[in-house]
Amino acid sequence: MRRGIHSVCPCASCRYAPAHTDGMGRRIRDPARAVMTFEQFSAGSSFLHQADPRCKLISAGVLSLIFALCQHSCTALAGLLLSLLLTAVARLHWAAVLRRLLLVNSFNLLLLLLLPLTYGGAETVRCIWFDLSLSGLRLAALITVKSNAAVLLFISLLSTSTVARLGQGLQALRLPQNLCLLLLFSYRYLGLIHEEFLRLRRAAALRCFLPGTNLHTYRTYGHLLGMVIVRSWNRAARVQQAMVLRGFSGAFRSLHVMELRRSDALLTGGLLLAAAGLLLLELAPA
Amino acid sequence: MHISEGVLSAPVLISGSALAAAGTVLGLRRLDLESIMPTALLSSAFFVASLVHVPIGPGSVHLVLSGLLGLTLGWACFPAILVGLFLQAVFFQFGGLTILGVNTVTMAAPAVLCCYLFRRWLDKPGTRPGAAFTAGFLSILLSSLLTALALAFSDEGFLAPAQTVIAANVPVMVIEGFITAFIVGFIAKVQPEILQLRSAS
Numbered sequence: 150m151r152r153g154i155h156s157v158c159p160c161a162s163c164r165y166a167p168a169h170t171d172g173m174g175r176r177i178r179d180p181a182r183a184v185m186t187f188e189q190f191s192a193g194s195s196f197l198h199q200a201d202p203r204c205k206l207i208s209a210g211v212l213s214l215i216f217a218l219c220q221h222s223c224t225a226l227a228g229l230l231l232s233l234l235l236t237a238v239a240r241l242h243w244a245a246v247l248r249r250l251l252l253v254n255s256f257n258l259l260l261l262l263l264l265p266l267t268y269g270g271a272e273t274v275r276c277i278w279f280d281l282s283l284s285g286l287r288l289a290a291l292i293t294v295k296s297n298a299a300v301l302l303f304i305s306l307l308s309t310s311t312v313a314r315l316g317q318g319l320q321a322l323r324l325p326q327n328l329c330l331l332l333l334f335s336y337r338y339l340g341l342i343h344e345e346f347l348r349l350r351r352a353a354a355l356r357c358f359l360p361g362t363n364l365h366t367y368r369t370y371g372h373l374l375g376m377v378i379v380r381s382w383n384r385a386a387r388v389q390q391a392m393v394l395r396g397f398s399g400a401f402r403s404l405h406v407m408e409l410r411r412s413d414a415l416l417t418g419g420l421l422l423a424a425a426g427l428l429l430l431e432l433a434p435a
Numbered sequence: 436m437h438i439s440e441g442v443l444s445a446p447v448l449i450s451g452s453a454l455a456a457a458g459t460v461l462g463l464r465r466l467d468l469e470s471i472m473p474t475a476l477l478s479s480a481f482f483v484a485s486l487v488h489v490p491i492g493p494g495s496v497h498l499v500l501s502g503l504l505g506l507t508l509g510w511a512c513f514p515a516i517l518v519g520l521f522l523q524a525v526f527f528q529f530g531g532l533t534i535l536g537v538n539t540v541t542m543a544a545p546a547v548l549c550c551y552l553f554r555r556w557l558d559k560p561g562t563r564p565g566a567a568f569t570a571g572f573l574s575i576l577l578s579s580l581l582t583a584l585a586l587a588f589s590d591e592g593f594l595a596p597a598q599t600v601i602a603a604n605v606p607v608m609v610i611e612g613f614i615t616a617f618i619v620g621f622i623a624k625v626q627p628e629i630l631q632l633r634s635a636s
Contacts, residue, residue: 187526217533267595295441327463332518334475371617379626385476
C-alpha cells in the first residue's frame with residue numbers, strides 16, 4: 150500500500166496533494182503536517198491563531214487556575230461565557246468543537262447520575278424510590294459548567310497553536326530545556342510512529358486478524374506494539390546520529406522570530422483583566 | 436484514567452502539581468542529550484499505544500502501558516508521561532492544564548514503583564513473563580487507586596464515583612498485564628537493549 154510519494158515526503162497528508170504544495174507545485178516538507186490528523190484546530194487564520202504562544206500560555210494558565218478553583222456558580226457561568234466568546238473569536242468548526250465537548254462530558258454525565266443518588270446532605274427531594282440530594286446535583290452541575298469552560302478555553306487558546314509553536318513558547322518561558330526538547334521531538338515523530346502502527350495493523354487485518362476478547366488478540370497486539378517500540382527505538386538512534394552529525398547541541402534555532410506585537414499585549418492584558426474580574430466576582434460576598 | 440478539570444479541590448491540585456514537578460525534575464536529571472531522543476520516541480510510541488482500543492465484550496478499553504514505560508525508562512517516565520498527557524490535552528482535550536500534575540502523578544508514580552519492584556526479575560527468562568504481567572497489572576491498579584484517592588480527598592461525596600473508577604478499571608488491569616507480558620517477551624527476543632537486560636537471552 151506504500152505509495153511513491155512517501156519516499157519524497159514523510160508526511161501523511163501530501164497524498165491528497167495540491168493544498169500542501171507551494172506555488173511552484175513543489176511539496177512542502179513541513180514536519181508539522183505529519184501530525185495534522187491529531188491537530189484539528191491549529192489550522193486557521195483568526196486573531197487567536199496568530200497570537201503569540203507565550204501570551205496564550207500565560208493567560209490560559211491563569212484563567213484555567215481560576216476556573217478550576219472557583220466555587221460560586223456565577224463565577225463559573227461568567228467563565229463559561231468568556232470561553233464561549235473566545236471560541237467564537239477563534240472561528241472554529243462548531244461541529245468539531247461540539248464533538249470534543251460530548252467526549253469530555255462523558256465523565257460529567259457519570260457525576261450527574263451518581264452524585265444526586267449518593268451525595269447525601271441536608272437537602273433531599275423524595276423522588277419515587279430515591280432520595281435525590283440537591284447539594285449533590287448542584288455540585289455536579291457546577292463541575293459540568295467549570296469543566297466545559299476549561300475545555301473551551303483550552304481549545305480556543307492552546308489548541309489553536311501547533312505544538313511546535315507551543316513548545317517554542319514554553320522554551321521562551323524558561324521551562325527546562327530537556328523537557329521542551331522531549332515535547333518537541335515526541336511531537337515531531339508522533340505522526341510517523343502512528344503511521345507505522347497503522348501499517349502493521351493493516352498487515353494484520355490483511356491476514357484476517359479480528360480483535361476480540363481472547364489471548365490471541367492480546368498476543369497479536371503485544372507483538373505489534375512491541376514492533377512499534379523496536380522501530381521507534383531504532384529510528385531514534387538514526388535521528389540522533391543525524392542530529393549529532395549536523396552539530397546539534399541541544400538548542401533549536403528557529404527561523405520563526407518571536408516578537409511581541411501590540412495586539413498580543415492587548416490580548417494578554419484583556420484576558421488577565423477578565424481573570425481579575427472573575428476573581429473579584431468569586432471573592433465578593435454573595 | 437483522566438480526571439477532567441474542575442473536579443478536584445485546591446489542596447489536591449497543588450500537592451499533585453508539586454509531586455509531579457519533583458518527579459519531573461528527578462526524571463530530567465537522568466536524561467542527557469543522548470537519551471532524550473530514545474525517550475521522546477518511546478513516549479510517542481506510548482501515545483500511539485494509548486490510541487489502541489482493545490475490544491472487551493461489547494465495548495472497548497484503551498491501553499495505557501504505563502507499567503512498561505516505567506520498566507523501560509525508570510524515573511524518566513515522569514517527564515515522558517507529562518509530555519504524553521500534555522499532547523493528549525492539546526489534541527483531544529482529555530484533562531487540562533491545572534489537572535496535568537495530578538494526572539501525571541497518578542500514572543507515573545506507580546510506573547516508577549513497578550520499575551523498582553520488577554525490573555530485576557526481567558533479567559531471567561523464567562521470571563520475565565510473570566514480572567511483566569504483574570508490572571502491567573499493578574501499575575493500573577495503583578493508578579486507579581491514586582485517582583480514587585484524589586477524588587475522595589477532594590470531597591467526601593466523591594466516594595461513590597471513586598469506587599466506580601476502580602471497578603471500571605479491573606478488566607483494563609488484566610488486559611494491560613497480558614499485553615505488557617507479550618510486549619516484554621517480544622522486545623527481549625528482538626532487541627533486548629531497549630529493556631537493558633543483563634543476560635540477553
